[in-house]
Amino acid sequence: MADLPTTTTYLETSQQDDTGVPSPTINTRGRFLLRHERTPQFVQPAHMSSGPSGGGGENTLYFVLVGATCLAGGAYAYSTLVGDRERYQQRITEIESRSSKPAAEPSTPAKTQPETAAQAVSEPTEEPVSEAVVEPSIAEPVQEEAPVPEPAAELVTEAPAPEAVPEPPVAEPCLAEPVVEEVTPEAPVLEAAPELVVASEAPAPETPASEAPAPEEPAPEAAASQEPDSGAPTPEAPAPEAPVPEVSAPEAALEESAPEIVPEPPVAEHLVAEEPVTEALVTEAVSAEPLPAAEAEIVPETPPVTQSASEPASAAASTAVEPTHAPYLLIGGGTASFAAARSIRARDPGARVLIVTEEDDLPYMRPPLSKELWFSDDPTVTETLRFKQWNGKERSIYFQPSSFYVSPTELESVENGGVAVLTGRKVMHMDVRGNKVKLSDGTEISYDKCLIATGGIPRNLQVIERAGDEVMKRTTLFRKIEDFKALEKVSRELKSITIIGGGFLGSELACALGRRSADLGLEVVQMFPEKGNMGKVLPEYLSNWTTDKVKKEGVKVLTEAVVKNVTYKEGKVEIKLKDGRVVKTDHVVAAVGLEPSVELAKSAGLEIDSDFGGFRVNAELQARSNIWVAGDAACFYDIKLGRRRVEHHDHAVVSGRLAGENMTGARKPYWHQSMFWSDLGPDVGYEAIGIVDSSLPTVGVFAKATAKDTPKAATEQSGTGIRSESETEAVAGSVAVGKAAPTPPPQQKEDYGKGVIFYLRDKVVVGIVLWNVFNRMPIARKIIKDGEEHADLNEVAKLFNIHEE
């Protein structure tokens, strides 16, 4: 509309000027104008005489266009010239930084040559000093190296030795110098060999020399990284000549000693490529660490045989052979991390994924730790950690056996990539700008893409933390495999266990222990502040019903119990509640929630969500351009349900998988709604999806109990104790206050055998619980995805066929 006045005015003006028929070019507009003639007032005030139409205007237009084009062209040319200089600088710095993290594949040796050259060019300007220092040292060690070509060769053949991060050249001249020509066994590697050769610093015949570099080796780089290697170790351009002769000497020696390692042609090539060699030599000499790394580089393509041969010799330097760079770095070794690793490997063929975990175990799944593992009849279950699934098949809680993973030292070199797990290391510091992390043992690992899947640690009650060592010794914060093993032992040895917490974990553990209580002569107590089990998840009527079921499992349930203080008295842990009740027990299990692990947020500069906790990420689980977060620690935006943080197993799988997809370029938001489930004994098993919060209004549709659905029937089927049976008999006999129902009057204690519960927010279904109804999750997922307002939820419930099995 804004255009109109001007156009019409223009036209009108032209009309006025020409006082004739509008020119053909403006015919349509002219007609338009005519239509608007009725509103001259509207048009008139916008007097905008744009000058005479026709010849004069056209010329001006031409000049303007041509002038603008010239200006634009000139500006572009200028900016390109300026930008070129900047880009060149950037490239140089990029190459230099890349030299510290060998990432190139051995298959690109050709590339290494020019790069080495480039590096050599830039290096000289940087390290003239270091060179000098290195020179003399090179001379010496070189001689020494000769006699020990064997160990050197072996060291060289070590699995991808970590690319030596450009260590201060001055450091360990003796180490650096052992620039024993690393005779790369492979021909292809030869091209890159010049650097390697130099780098093949024979790990100092002395063990100390090898040890020194070893600890410092951050990450072995594949052979490809060789070129960066040469760049990394502050190449000393100047001293090519001196080292060269020395290099050749050891080379010759090496050749003799390790014929298989030093193919003749490669050596010749080395000598031929003097320039690059010298550069490499220089660089190698500089970095003591790189030496072992260089070896690794050369080795990457070496068949495992050579590597194994070098194992014994490289034993001393084996600690050095660890990755310094991972294209995909996953922090945390839990469910989300594993799902992401799998997703990345499926989508990016040959991907190299490194998982760094604080725990000593390979990735495993948590739900069986509080359910299936306790129901196992196998006495060795704590060792085997195997359980029987719902379909009868047995499996281990570990997602994959250890043979699935490649060793971290081989990650860079293995042909088709793989997943490596670095256990027992915690990531302490994250440098987002530099794309690298620092581990608890000082190692630095750089990455291209990073996933944070650190999960969380169990919360503890303040009263327990303040209660002293004796109480803490008798308290379990249940989450990991070792917690399961410890609690299993406790359940067999002690007489009374108290669980504080009435949520998923607390209730599941209570039921699991309660089941064993009769056999073990164990007293199981559960206490929580809510009115019933799962009080924050299930509507009150259902929560009460569930609490009864838990009690039937043999658990002493104390509801509305708030712990005031905990002390250790006369060999027992004494828990005093606010309302005066006292519980004396042998062991306490605290299941009071999870604290997301967000320590990295500080160093990484990532946002933490104040409402839900955890790292704040967008709908595609991204925190920064190269950083994703998944699992318990991620507070993400759910397009359908809003911002939330979910602590369930399936969510970890779904979000881990999504993060993996997005790390390989999928750019998908959180769309597939995750579900969760819980089993509380033989009567109560439910699956749920979406926001299942008991504070929301709910509509529950239950199948009217028939004789077949009574708990008694269920218990008979599952073969539980007699106590349950007698209880239900008593219930059935009570007189019920029924509504006007022709069928047998509903019992006072209503039986919620099976059904569907809808959770509503503004009349839209945002959560669904399938109560003892299984294999209907896809329908539930669809209803939530639609996000429609349904007038009659009974009609929606019909979709679930709750009466059928």
Add this chain to the structure above:
Amino acid sequence: MSYCKQEGKDQIIFVTKEDHEAPSNAELVEDDPNDPYEDHGLILPNGDINWNCPCLGGMASGPCGQQFKDAFSCFHNSKEEVKGSECIDFFRGMQECMQKYPELYPQEDDNESAPSGEAEAEAVLPADSTSSDSVSASVPTSEEVASGTESPATS
């Protein structure tokens, strides 16, 4: 006869089997088959294989992932009368690789082409499994509970 009661903000409805016999009149939104966000089954809308499908378990991502992908792609694209008959080399390569990791790929007697999995697995999969038998490829099943399977239902 079903009845209904209200407990505060929560509504409870009890229904008999007869009540639910009439088909539902609840309206569901129609699904867009080309929705880019949606998780697809084994076969993507453009005909490619979805290597990330939970139904495949870890087959495409393990140490023998590349061999598996080659074999399965060849099989999928095969237009021979006996589907996959020209893919025998790929399958042999895959089998050789898998024999190196007996822990990961236990050799089972029942020849299934992929681990039993999600309801998301297309009908293609059952067809594939019968055909792959003829190619004498014994692809062992590998359990994948981590692939977001439905909850382990209790009996």
